[in-house]
Amino acid sequence: MTRLFGTNGVRGIVNQDMSVEFALEVGRAIGTFMGGRVAIATDSRTSGDMLRSAVSAGIVSAGSDVLDLGMLPTPALQYYVKNSGAKGGVMITASHNPPEFNGIKCVDHDGTEMPRRKEEVIERIYSERDFALPAWNAVGRIARMDGVASSYTNAIRRAVDRFKVQEAGLTVVLDCANGAGSITSPGLLEALGVRAITLNCNPQGTFPGHPSEPTPENLRDLVAAVKATGAALGIAHDGDADRAIFVDDKGTYVPGDQSLTVVASHIVQEHGGGTVVTPVSTSSCLEEVVRRHNGQVIYTKVGAPTVARRMMEIGAVFGGEENGGLIFPEHQYCRDAAMAIAKMLEIIALKGPLSELLKEVPCRSLDKRKLPCPDDKKAWVLEQVEAYFADRRTDLTDGVKVYFEEGWSLMRPSGTEPIFRIYSEGKDEATAKRCGDECEKVVRELLEE
Ligand code: MG
DSSP, X not given: OOOOOBBTBEEEEBTTTBOHHXXXXXHHHHHHHHOSEEEEEEOSOTTHHHHHHHHHHHHHHTTOEEEEEEEOOHHHHHXXXXXXXXXXXXXXXXXXXXXXXEEEEEEOTTSSBOOHHHXXXXXXXHHTTOOOOOOGGGOOOEEEOOXXXXXXXXXXXXXXXXXXXXXXXXXXXXXXXXXXXXXXXXXXXXXXXXXXXXXXXXXXXXXXXXXXXXXXXGGHHHHHHHHHHTOSEEEEEOTTSXXXXXXXTTSOEEOHHHHHHHHHHHHHHHHTSEEEEEETTSOHHHHHHHHHTTEEEEEEOSSHHHHHHHHHHHTOSEEEOTTSOEEOTTTOSSBOHHHHHHHHHHHHHHHOOHHHHGGGSOOOEEXXXXXXXXXXXXXXXXXXXXXXXTTSOEEOSSSEEEEETTEEEEEEEOSSSSEEEXXXXXXXXXXXXXXHHHHHHHHHHHHHO
């Protein structure tokens, strides 16, 4: 059977592996599986119209109806699906990938990313060409739906203390990377009474401003604009605006694990405790701060859908990833950048500047390495690594995470590439490097066997 869906949908280069013919057939499989009303939206990529049309044609050919929501952030589509009674949703996006890429991502009826077992059914239908093929008078229809962006931002505005935010009279700089966040975030800020200076907030599929991954290199203009204007905050999104990365009032780029910790700290204090869920790869600064406020951290495998589902199961108060993907359970069980910026503004309005809030967060250094590893050797290497570190404290949630006296290392094979990754964290660069060196030596020797 063909595996279509990776951790974030099907992705490929447009008109090569991501062709109209392919999208049409994936659409037929999705329409066959969902058997009802399906909402669809795109990010700002140039191939958005082409792929939305092809997937939609496939869906209606299988007898399902399509509600076309136009261009929206992924979490806005998810919010619509959760509240609309649709059977599911389809997002045409390649998130932060370069502009020549695009992808197809499925959303379950409750607005969460589609669980793997359902994706497998779609893959089976696709592989076996087991498509529904109704008679001429039973094919579906495509209807256009407007106004979804404003109902989404209204819900977010109501989910925070908007009067406090308005009173604070904040000025921020917003960089939407020419992505789908341009549709919702400027309006959200206006509705919150925040003055926004905008960069790259016109949707443009070639991403002319900068590549859409919110890395420090890509956000140099944002950092400069925050410094030049004396803004209280800089905000950046990735291409489909499920992630938010911040620049503080001093013009310093804030790594995602630190902003995650600032928000977690506030939410745990509000709740007088509670559980925060995050992947095993997240910095231990989160756990340190959450515990200080009588909360606890539960670790999952890497991947936002896994975090979201675990949060749902255990009734977590908050969750998220170190890449700026924050999940607010009262709002919805998926990463939501607009909700993240509204919450961050509320926290700043209530407690003071982000640079001050960050003083609570211990600094950690990260050391990342990868070693080439053939796919058929991955499981064996992992087994041997586990045995080697058996007498140490380990966490086997995803790969092998080993705790050293002064830090930790996470060793796990990549799910998509023939490589073995080693992430290490320590209180400073030298410590993180020592952890990384020790683990690399072990993995390298195993690979040479
Ligand atoms: Mg994204």
